[in-house]
Every structure is written in C-alpha cells, then in structure tokens.
Amino acid sequence: xxxxxxxxxxxxxxxxxxxxxxxxTGLTPNTINHYCSENIDRVHLSTLDAICRALExxxxxxxxxxxxxxxxxx
Numbered sequence: 001x002x003x004x005x006x007x008x009x010x011x012x013x014x015x016x017x018x019x020x021x022x023x024x025t026g027l028t029p030n031t032i033n034h035y036c037s038e039n040i041d042r043v044h045l046s047t048l049d050a051i052c053r054a055l056e057x058x059x060x061x062x063x064x065x066x067x068x069x070x071x072x073x074x
Contacts, residue, residue, distance in 0.1 A: 002066045005043070008036035010055060010062065025050040 011021060018036060022029045027050060034040060035051065052059055 004064050004066050005035055005040055006062055006064055007032070007051065010057070011036065014055070016055075021051070021054060024054040027051075 011018060018032045019029055021027075022032045025032070027047060031047060032051075035043070035047070048059060048062065052062055055062075
C-alpha cells in the first residue's frame with residue numbers, strides 16, 4: 001500500500017490557494033507546493049500538524065492509504 005497526501009485535492013475542494021495556506025501556516029510556499037506534488041517521499045510531523053491545524057482537519061483526512069497495484073501483482 002502507498003500513502004498519499006491529499007493536500008492538493010483538499011485545497012482545490014476548498015478553493016484555497018497554496019500561497020494562502022503558506023501564509024496561514026507560516027510554512028514556505030515551496031514546502032506547500034512540495035506537499036501538493038505527486039513526488040513526495042518524506043514528510044515532517046510538524047509540517048503535517050501545521051497543515052491540519054490551518055485547515056481544521058484530522059490527519060486521516062490528509063493522508064490516505066492506496067492500494068499499490070504493482071505490489072498486488074507479485
């Protein structure tokens with residue numbers, strides 16, 4: 001299973017820009033952009049905490065498990 005960060009999807013649903021979230025969290029726009037990308041391979045707990053607090057969501061809404069088709073085929 002793969003873990004997916006749903007930040008981009010959540011921001012689109014709420015019509016919040018990455019820049020606005022960066023201002024609200026105190027994180028850099030580059031950090032927010034990185035967490036919105038498909039190529040994220042590490043996360044910092046403090047960053048996840050700041051994002052969840054700013055968006056008023058629980059961690060399980062931000063991170064989801066996805067089935068990894070390649071692993072299931074082995």
